[in-house]
Amino acid sequence: MKYNCDLISDLLPLYKDEICSEASRKIVEEHLAECPDCKKILNSLNDVTIDEKIVKEKEEVINSQAKFFKRKSAFAGSIIGLIFSIPILVCLIVNLATGAGLTWFFIVLAAILVAASLIIVPLMVPENKMLTTMAAFTASLMLLFGVINIYTQGRWFFVAAASTLFGLTMLFAPFICFRRPVKNYLKKSKGLAIMCAYTATFTLMMLCIGLHVKEPMFFPMAFAIAMPLVAMAWAIFATIRYIRANAVLKTGICITAVGILTGILSHMTAMASVKEATNGVVMYSDPWLPLMLSIGSIGVLLLGIGALISAFKKGNKNENK
Ligand SMILES: [Zn+2]
Known part of the structure; x- marks a missing residue:
């Protein structure tokens, strides 16, 4: 053999990718014809390429599957949305036919929105599912409180809303703060952010209760x-x-x-x-x-x-x- 195996094995990757010079290609081919060891090395290089191909194909399959499921869930979301719109329509017609105007219809609408926020939103939203679902759920719940409060002419809305907000914050804040994208903004102050959220919503709740009860001793006592x-x-x-x-x-x-x-x-x-x-x-x-x-x-x-x-x-x- 004209060249030693070390030299040829250095050239083999270039040879395999067909980027070596014509002269090198000839040398490698001559050597490979008489050296089974270097032939083996070349085969193993080709095997690696096959592995890479398999990994690539796997990724492509996973991606197309993910796209497929995204499309499916969006489709399911629209079907459920359609089903939800049936009682809304029925109540709209009944409310208009029986009353002087739209009254309790808004309660039905807001209640169905609460259900939709938990069922449809996670199906339809492509990214940050949890964050969007929690936000939609909280917003629709507040809307429901507001509508019922107006319909019953109550003055409890702020107490109910603030207390619910505090409770939901207690539950959701850790999940929100430890997940993307919020996680990336907060970096090392996740605990601090959670504590601030708790303190803020707790203070808001106490403020709303205090303003609602109109008891002069409430604020000093509550503060103490x-x-x-x-x-x-x-x-x-x-x-x-x-x-x-x-x-x-x-x-x-x-x-x-x-x-x-x-x-x-x-x-x-x-x-x-x-x-x-x-x-x-x-x-x-x-x-x-x-x-x-x-x-x-x-x-x-x-x-x-x-x-x-x-x-x-x-x-x-x-x-x-
Ligand atoms: Zn060799």
């Missing part, structure tokens, strides 16, 4: 009770998310905070009820205080253990250095 709880939730969140410490120390911080804050809270409510019952004469007893104190002391104990653990670890690190 809700503030420590909200502060506690934030303190726990901030501790777990942002403080760099061992788990025992973090647990200690959280439990201490819970003990102190619920202690303050139960103290305040006990004071208020005592004042109410005895016309301001202080005969104070707080049945929850011992419990809060023991929770607090468990927290402090964990704080101590956690601090010891981290001090011990630091000592170990320094020794290793």
Whole structure:
């Protein structure tokens, strides 16, 4: 053999893709005629090409299947939409025929929109299905509340809407924040965004309830009770998310905070009820205080253990250095 196998195997990929020079092609072919080893290498190169082809074909099949299912689900969505429009039409005619104008028809319409938001929207929307479905569901639910409120001439809309919004946020916010496209915008502040959403919708709900009940003592009382709880939730969140410490120390911080804050809270409510019952004469007893104190002391104990653990670890690190 004129050329050694290493040289030829370097040329083989070029030969296989037919991009080598005429001279190289001749050399390779002459060598291949007498060398079974290099022939084998060439065959294995061709096998790789076949693998690549299979992968490509697989992707094409998957893509065309996905397109097929998208078209199918859009079709199913329009069929269900048509079916939903039948009761809407019937109610429209009945309402017009029996009443002086359109009244309860709007309730039926809004109710069917709620159902449609859960069934049709995920079928028809090509991307971000979950986000769009949740938004459509929330919007149609608010619409339903609004329409019923107008029809019954109630004044409960804002309370119902704000409370529902708070509940839905509690449920949906984690799912929304941990999914594309919201996930990409929030990056590392997903937890913060969820906490902000909870606080905002909770505040909105309390505001709506306060304005609805028109009780002068509502806002001071609600503020006094809700503030420590909200502060506690934030303190726990901030501790777990942002403080760099061992788990025992973090647990200690959280439990201490819970003990102190619920202690303050139960103290305040006990004071208020005592004042109410005895016309301001202080005969104070707080049945929850011992419990809060023991929770607090468990927290402090964990704080101590956690601090010891981290001090011990630091000592170990320094020794290793
Ligand atoms: Zn060879």
